Amino acid sequence: MFLAEGAEAAAQSTSTFSFFDIFVLIITVIIAIGFVRLVTAPRKNLFAIGFGFVSLAVFLFMDFVMIKGWMG
Numbered sequence: 035m036f037l038a039e040g041a042e043a044a045a046q047s048t049s050t051f052s053f054f055d056i057f058v059l060i061i062t063v064i065i066a067i068g069f070v071r072l073v074t075a076p077r078k079n080l081f082a083i084g085f086g087f088v089s090l091a092v093f094l095f096m097d098f099v100m101i102k103g104w105m106g
Contacts, residue, residue: 050103058100062093 069086072079 055100055104058093058096062090062097065090065093 065086069083069090072083072086
């Protein structure tokens with residue numbers, strides 16, 4: 035019964051936006067800038083490029099899910 039009421043309340047809410055979402059978007063932009071700088075650097079650090087790529091992929095996926103949640 036309690037879970038059904040919670041599900042109904044969640045279905046009625048129109049937006050899942052929270053203040054923390056802004057920070058996630060800003061961090062994604064910072065990671066993207068760092069990744070581009072690593073790739074264009076004359077001396078390539080392959081570990082840093084790989085780490086940056088994985089981090090950027092995770093944050094882009096997180097942003098996609100977050101924005102999809104905003105849209106409903």
